[in-house]
Amino acid sequence: MEKVYLKSLTEEQLKEFIKNIGEKSFRGNQIFSWLYKGVESFDEMSNLSKGLREKLSSIASVGNIRIYKKFESKIDGTIKYLFALEDDNIIESVMMKYEHGISVCISTQVGCRMGCSFCASTIDGLERNLKSWEIIDQVLKIQKDIGHRVSNIVLMGSGEPLDNFDEVKQFLKIVNEKNGLNIGYRHITLSTCGIVPKIYELSDLKLPINLAISLHAPDDKKRKEIMPIAKAYSIDEIIKACKYYIKNTNRRVTFEYSLIKGFNDTKKDIEILANRLKGLLCHVNLIPINKVEERNFEKPKMDFVYKFRDELNKRGITATIRREMGSDINGACGQLRRKHL
Incomplete structure (x- = not known):
């Protein structure tokens, strides 16, 4: 089964997803909040139970790109990023x-x-x-x-x-x-x-x-x-x-x-x-x-x-x-x- 990338969901869509896997919808609000605090893994979501974090890991992904290289301008502080995607x-x-x-x-x-x-x-x-x-x-x-x-x-x-x-x-x-x-x-x-x-x-x-x-x-x-x-x-x-x-x-x-x-x-x-x-x-x-x-x-x-x-x-x-x-x-x-x- 293809994993669901949670950053591709609105807050309401995330709540619905959480309900569909047998959890209380307010957990969707908690997870959404964590995503936009910048966490990169379910393990960082400290107010979720270990069981829920494990369940999420098996069926979903937070979704992360990573900084491959970055370059900062000495002229105006502009930063150019090269991001690596999951498929490289x-x-x-x-x-x-x-x-x-x-x-x-x-x-x-x-x-x-x-x-x-x-x-x-x-x-x-x-x-x-x-x-x-x-x-x-x-x-x-x-x-x-x-x-x-x-x-x-x-x-x-x-x-x-x-x-x-x-x-x-x-x-x-x-x-x-x-x-x-x-x-x-x-x-x-x-x-x-x-x-x-x-x-x-x-x-x-x-x-x-x-x-x-x-x-x-x-x-x-x-x-x-x-x-x-x-x-x-x-x-x-x-x-x-x-x-x-x-x-x-x-x-x-x-x-x-x-x-x-x-x-x-x-x-x-x-x-x-x-x-x-x-x-x-x-x-x-x-x-x-x-x-x-x-x-x-x-x-x-x-x-x-x-x-x-x-x-x-x-x-x-x-x-x-x-x-x-x-x-x-x-x-x-x-x-x-x-x-x-």
Whole structure:
């Protein structure tokens, strides 16, 4: 019989599981509390009887990933983690310190199959989806390692979250649990390259999380050159889905735009982008492209990036520049795992 991973359950689901194995449901509350205190074995759950701990060990698992390697930036204190999974696959996560608290960028898949040409995560394709407990445990292990509570989560590590929709949906339920991590939905951002049907499904959940769209080009022609997903869904279709998301959640949508020297950074690109986004409750997050050894994209000079931002703002589109974190430790998505592999 396949063991049940308890970190894949909400508190109510865990209580139901405990009842189904012949125990009092309040034991589920106790176990849930232990899981989110960061315990890694049933033996650490000191208020459970030895008999119950043995029973649980035979039919269930706490579910643990482990820190394989970690690298701390001397520039800003960012920590990049390589986590080893039970099947010895490797994923990566990033911890970032901000004035408003601790943010973590976590993975939803081992690798990625989206094929975006500027991203290191997708070079070797998709190995497998992560289970909800493997997603949640990245947060738990980082909290335990740094000794501080995580306040913000970004689903922007390796993988396309909407390509692993069911497990990500379960993760979103668990992470918000009052007696668990208790992280509010407004402190969670999900980044997608634009799987339109799944954006509608996510919208229908009516969860007020922040939606970020990896746009990276102002028109479909250019987008198809760097993002295979653009051959399936046009920018107009994505914007239509975003309007539905805004209507259902009343949340502003972020459009991520990686600036690639000589490709998507011209005045004409600014005009096309501004016209497309005009009137939409959104903002643009400009990202000077990260260097990927296997690619030949170049980053524009920063004064050019500032000009791009200012020109968008002049046209009524709120634009900001993403602060670069952990540049001395291969902080960008997929870089560290690639080096390890």
